[in-house]
Amino acid sequence: MSNEKYRSHLERVLREGHFAVTGEIGPPKSADGDVVRKKAQILRGFVDAANITDCQTAIVRMSSIASGVLVQQEGVEAVIQMTCRDRNRIAIQADLLGAAALGMKNLLCLTGDHQKFGNHPEAKGVFDLDSIQLLDMVRRMRDERKFQCGEEIKGKTVEFFIGAAENPFADPFEFRVQRLAKKVAAGAQFIQTQIVYNLERFKKFMEMAHDMGLTEKVYILAGITPPKSFGMARYMKYFVPGLDVPDEILKRMKEAKDKREEGINIAVEIIEQVREIPGIAGVHIMAIEWEEAVPEIVKRAGLHPRPLAEEVKPVEVARPAPEVVLPKEEAPAKEEVPEAPPKVEVPAEALKQIFGSLRSSMEALRDGINLLHEGLASLERTLLGGAPPEMKEAVAPEAPPVEEKPAEAPSVTPEEEARAQKVADLLSAAKAAREAGELSKAQALYKQVLELEAENEIAKAALAEIEKELLVEDLLRKAQQKLEAGDLDGAEAAFKKVLEIFPQKTEAEKGLEKIAELRAAREKEKEAKPAAPPKEEKPAAAPEVADILVFPDVALEYRDVSERAAGIPEDVYKEPGTAYIREVTIGEGEKAITIGGTNVLPFHLFEGEMKNPPHVAMEVLDVKPEDWPEALAKYFEDVFSDPGDWAKKCVEVYGAEAINVYLLGTDPNFLNLGPDHAAKVVEKVAKAVDVPLVIWGSGSPEKDVDVLREVANVLGAKNVMIGPVVDTNHRALGATAMGYGYSLIASSPIDVNLAKQLNILLENVGVPLDKIAMDPSVGALGYGLEYTYSVMERIRLAALYAQDEKLQVPFVINVGREVWKTKEAGLPSDDLIGDQEVRGIALEAITAIALLMAGGDFLIMRHPKAIEVTQKVIKGLMAQ
């Protein structure tokens, strides 16, 4: 049967231009090889090759490759199928090598039906590859002699004629041809399509394939299935995904006297019509559990005898080496399998019966399982939704559910089978009616089922479901009437009831939204008074941007949570912390400020208290800043030369509540000015203003010790805050602070544990916790703000809710320095990123407010406008 030029007989038939016919053999759910042989014998001479399915619909059956060997022994060339569902790339390649060694010539590559549809729905689906990757792998095994991993295949490799499937009736339709093109590109040489009933759509598909030049590159075989009964046709229409059965077919099957005759007629007609479509190279006849129909169809379609049929000879099973290969012509099939078990005589008719009933019961089973799932889901909904559960009678033990019975018992009496068939027919009709929205019709049909099978679970579940749907329809109608009549409460109650039954019902959800809208509209009419206009901002004396940027006050009206959460017990939404953040006070007299003192997350005033609002200090530098953008510098240019004047301007013009003196000039890597310079600067500031002071060193641990000591000498025992303290200088600075009664800023690099550790170290030195504030090291917006945020939040949660005492200290957040050194704050105005000043203000204010939300208690900022908006937000939030 092999010809040097061709890899398989099927390939030869196609390439020599004959109209090809392939058939299909479904292996048995047993180890009975005779079933396969019998089917092959029926097809012999009427098909050019026969596909052997690989556990189709995910039901365990004899393997495709093993069955293929049996089929070829009977003189029919096999097209073995390989799915991606059950094997990974290792198993697939191994099996394909074996298949090739056993003489398999054709391979159809499929993704495979999902295991959900089979008899092992709990199996793990492999899907290591998809069908296109499988095609690609096989092509490269064959043409490049390479395994998927790229390793070379030494010696013989596979020599398959490779095919694939495509479904022109699945969606999205336009992509189907693209996908076909992908399969061809991946290596498909022939295509067997899904069953064609809808010729219009199929023609369109073929036209598109033709236009893309695919019909030149690949042989397309149209899928043909003769409907065996009206029930089967209907089943295919409603229950097989990706199958398109026009009503015309259903009608013909329904009206026909001899259903099987009509089924064969339909198949023959479709074959005749697809033959006319350009680019169709053959047909693939899938007579599911009805192989006997194939010879008849092929004969009537004028496709018999098959071309080159005389060349197809039964294949010998590969044997161990020493045996001489028999001349092919001499070996009739039967002699080649002498060891085959004695054949059981099974009359063809009986087989037909068995398979017929098996098939229909399988359909009923699948249908039943689906309905059962739905029933269970609805039961769950009912129970959880609080509606009274639909009572179900207990299933009488002597009558197992109908769908389980025939599957394992082919020996049913004809009456029982007829009844089961009728039940299955009624069920599918009922399901169709239900899907079409004809609920009362479906109800009647299900009731008929119950007359035949009192214990039919599917029908019972469906009936319960339908009753609920009817109830819901009724409720919706009533609600709509009430809505129109203006009875909002009544309508709302009805909609809510619907949602209890079907929580996802969109009509009801929409109805509720509508009610809310109407209510809001009514409220508005009642109020009629417009909201108070935002208060006028006191005009800032400074340049234009500040004039343009006027921030209204945050609305101080506040609806209490207890009001908004009416009906919910307080303890559900209230969760005050179990401890307080310690209070740290700096400054003296009336102007002193206290930070900390909260037992809740920032601004959660509904569940706890914040004894002090967050405060903001303005920053003054000891030297003229070199890198301040114009947008910021212009406010202070006149006072850059004198830190005292600068501080004074901050307090008197911009209302600063505290001043942070940043001793940048002492930085050894910058100007490296001495401690005496720092002392002079601080002295000037202290004389100029009476607000609380923070003295912030350059950040050089050794230098800061000297600088801050000198500052303390000059300043004396004033209640100021100094820092930053890090682990390497905590002893020296801790001692200074204790000596003069200062508070400290404990600075750690964005880490919960390091922050905690530094506090412990300071405590060990003798600094009490209420003299410590933490600087967790922050980042500006776009520069790690979120990381800062999360670390601060974790610290605060640990302090308030995990009794982490060492973390119960307030945060000092240096916002201004981080924001104004970013590139974005300094870039000039342009169309893309806007005005420099507005941008800078936004960056500083957003960073500040974000960090307030993370727990910031004391912010150090620079731009007057950014401070203004931050203060307003604080005020608004504190007004709850």
Add this chain to the structure above:
Amino acid sequence: MIIAERKPIGRILQMIAPFKKVAVIGCRGCVAICSAGGDREVETVAAALRLARKREGRPLETVEDTFVRQCDPEYLTPLEELRKEVEAVVSLACGVGVNLAADLYPDLKIYPGVDTSFYGANPSLGQWEEKCRGCGDCIIDFTGGLCPIARCAKNLLNGPCGGSQGGRCEIRPEVACVWHQIYERLKARGEVEKLTQIWPAKNWIPAGHGGPRERVRPDLQFNNNSKK
């Protein structure tokens, strides 16, 4: 976030059958947000366990607490004390939390109170949908932001299978066919040609088929030295 679902109370009762005093520990992370293991669920589970045991005539004493997270050692430290107080712990955290606690406290009997289900989003109240499978090799830049690994029943990479009908998956009609969505989206963007490329076989090692996965950041590990 990680979506979990509470185990049936019957199963939890089996786990703790030998004990008289157990702690039920929730987690304020993902499982709290998906209403499987936060403060409220801790309360419910503990109450249900006590009731059931009372009915059995073998009353149970419970300790209830909810940690900020159970996937960071620092938040698990209360277990140190707790294990002296109770015989066993039922954790309502996801599997990550239970495992970490089991790693850190080998002599603590800790049992899972939830089934950890998937990584999902919460599109509406009371509903969670799988959106990511953590396969370690994100390709959704090619698929319009929609993941075919997590959201296709066959995790196909080369387009929809033959079971895609009217935008629905054949698995269950309420499941959208993600490949249909991907196609529609890319078509609207004029990027369908992205789908005409053959996507090669996927490397499943980053997805966990190469053994337990681990991520290391040496620059951050440095800080461990200063941890106590």
